[in-house]
Amino acid sequence: MARNFRVYYPALPLVAEHAPHRAAFVGDADGRCQVFVWDREVGSARQVTDRAAGTVRAAIDPGGTTVWWFDDDLTGVGSWRVCDIDHPEHSTEALPGLAPARHAGLAMAADGTAVIGLSDTGGMTLFRRTATGRVDRISRVSGYAHLVDVDPAGQLLVVGTDAASPTAVTVLTGDGTPVAVLPGSATGRVWPLGFAPGTGPARLLLVVEENGEYALATWTRAGGLARHEWRFDTEITASWYPDGTRVLVRQDRHAGSHLYCVDLSAGTRTEVPTPAGSILDAAAWPDGDVAYVWTDSTTPPQIRSVAGVELPTAPDDGPGDEAVSLAQYCRRTQVWVPGPAGPIHALVAAPADRTGPLPAVFLVHGGPFQHARDAYDPLVEVLVRTGCAVVRVNYRGSSGYGAAWRNDFRAGVGLTQLEDLAAVRSHLCERGVIVEHRVALWGSSWGGYLTLLALGVQPDLWRLGVAINPVADYAAAFAAATPAIRALDTMLFDGTPQEVPQRYADSSPTSYIDRVRAPVFIAVATDDVRCPPAPVERYAEALSRRRVPVKLLRTRAGHEDFDARGHVSLMQAVLLFMQRHFDGVRDEGTPVALAMARPTD
Template identity: 45%
Template sequence: RLLATAGCPAGPAAVRLWSPASGVLVDAIPGAAGDGGAVWALGFRPDLTTARPELLLVLERAGRYTLAFWRQGEGIRAHGPGSALDFDTEITACWYGPGRTALVQQDRAGRSRLLRADLDRGTTTVLPTPEGTIIDFSCAPDRTVHCLWSRDGEPPRPLICHPESPDSLESQESVESAEHAESPERSGRSGRSGRSATVSRGTAPGGTTGSRRRELWTRRPYGRIHSFVATPPGRGADHRPWPTVFLVHGGPHTHDRDAYDARTEALVRAGFAVVRTNYRGSTGYGPRWRDDFGHRVGLAQLEDLAAVRGHLIDAGVSEPGRTGLCGYSWGGYLTLLAMGVQPRLWDVGLAVAPVADYTAAYRATTPALREVDDRLFGGTPEQVPHRYRAACPMTYVGRVRGPLFLAASADDEKCPPEQIERYLAALRRRDVPHRVRWLGGGHDVGRDPAGHAAAWEAMVRYADDALRASPRTADRRDSGRTGSHHPVHHTEERSTP
């Protein structure tokens, strides 16, 4: 028996193998084992009859992800590049049944698929799951696979797959492999600017009645930006485009999915178009899309959001003067940054638990998040101060016109309250219209569900007040009359335990 501990996936000791009985280090797997990429440990093979322990691994190498395993005394065993166990986007996996067989979940272009992989032969078989997202899966003793599945507008529900009978899926039809989905990594390298066509999904079962779900691919010289768009039934008021809210995901190394999102449904029911964009830094589109933006933290992501906004305006979905941003954590950070860097583009900002002062947040946050920032920026604030300054919402607070709604917790260790207080003080000095609501529970929504639910309802009302204004009124705001469509006010509230 051995114990595996994980370090930094790209570090010199990505995985360490220990003997629990003696405490002796048996082996260490460096991130360089992934050809200069990274290594993740997924679990030991549960078959205790094997003579030597075997540990399932994912290697990142040469811009791809490979399923492999480590065997005591032999090291890493992996098939070469180009095998069926080599993937272009992120994967996770677990051992499946006897032998060296695993179940693999691949996330690609906002969707996921399941495959059965034979590690000895280097082959895979795609399991028939519907287009959408596998939220989680597990294996029963009879080797059936139980999945929690969803798609945009359809709440999660269980599915049962039978990998031994690849055509069998209880209550669902087989769908075309997600491998054929178009992604920025494969289709956006032509170097030509311009915009792609919108592909309609139609009405999603179980979603808001009559609402429409679409995908948007916005072409840029560096690739194609993928967005999920939901719009209310019919046309907007007076046959105008809808007021539009971008729900900006956090991370940045995660992604919005073709999956049910309660916030999207609430906003669509309230009459908003909702956009979820997988900007550069998002996972699910290959390592280049995730990492290759030159340490221009925040600014590269804002360029992507602005490009999608322009695409939607050209398509008649949105209109200038009635587009806003809403984000949690790193998404809240991008919201604040956009309100200062691109004040003419965004007409309201809703930020929950944001980074408002990057250098101050770095000094007060957790060690794990400091490591994330070190990788994002290529160093600490002392080593690359210009990068942190360029990425910091406080740098641009003098350009913010508002209105802004901020919700934060005094107990938040990840996005500490002191740096938010400093940002709020700067807004007050400049008479920027804003509202702040202090919540309990730290960074975890689940620790103060009532407070977060009340804050969400207040944010939707706030966005409604801001975005129902006519574009002409918003244009006057752009010409220098700060907040003319929205009374200058500063309010502060605290949720009660």
């Protein structure tokens, strides 16, 4: 059996403000993410990039004449390139003469002037590039920061940092002079989102955390920060409608999503009709239509339009002959489990043709502030077809359940989350849903970190672990990570490894390595700067010396791999490891499992 596998980048096309029939988007090209341009009037899409590692960062100027894309290496260091939309095969450096750096934001004024943020180990530098190609340095910001937006007139810029810091939001003039600083706090975070389109005084849209809820706010130079009346009990993000008076709000709530149109002038909030499931991206386009990326547990992501407008696809996109509805062979349930800090929400999928206690794989989401969604995940499909139940837990720290849940790390970083995983496991075992001695963990990034931590802290609970690009030693990873990751770690632990060393040690899998007994599959990426591979390799070597069954796979990639072949090869290797060490997987397999597990030629 042969299957074609595609990659999908869950982001809407970027539409040119003054030429809404033109857009740039990231699509699949022979199993890799590449940049395409789309012209609605012509009715076709053309490929712009053809890089071996794929390309996922792109932009289009307001006039719809120039496409931007970020030419980075596997570590995320690179430079912006530009090309004429009608001649994408010819590109030039957007900022000639500058050393490669990390992307830290790109925004454009109405006349096509671009402001670019580039970061290095010491901070972020802002540059301006005019429509004629002249490049000027604007200013330098120390420490972690990112450019959020520039107002339509090009007169004001907004920079964001840690949403809980005293400098959460900084507004600058076009020459880099600070105009306003909007502080955040541990219980009052502030997120800048973007300036309103149109003419007139600049208005900045923000989300603020207040009394455990989330609210919209706007800032103007004359009036300062103004909070609006609407409150949301779980996390939101928002963007402007083209008229500059309405706001499109996307709320993540209890593993699903909702869209709302908030009219700031009329004082109304109206829900935008969308199917049940998850919305991964949404925007009000220049013609007023609302487009969104939608998915649910049985449907791969789709770009939809409220008005039903035909939307772009890559030349080879579309459902393949292998497409089968997951609903035909999968039972899905959602459970709320009593936990140490309140009810824990979990999503459970199981083979439709099997009853009684099943072997189970807990898919541990990353983040830490992400969440398991009512969304299609091909890994769930593969594991269900092997005969396993798949459990996805929205432990404390997950978004979609309110500020108190998201910010709860009371038992320690990682250790708090393990309490919730254990509670859900116990609940499902007691009710005969899963087999107690056949429960595995599988996670990527922060989910991989939790997997390794659980195998040492809770060795009696887990039969096997799969950790993809994990953290094994938090202090060592901190030393080698990017400024953005260091800022996240400092926030999580309330200090650096030098300031609070015991907290980092208590939350590191290496501290519990002598207690690990379960077989472990570990994959590391050679160019991963978010979860550096060296400490993880040392962890795997230490397990091997202790005669713990361990498989270490090294991949030539960064933290995220945008090549479908890499994902398929990884799944093949993991399934073979599970067939050897996890006695819950069907030995005979199924057509999909066999196809996935068969070594490549």
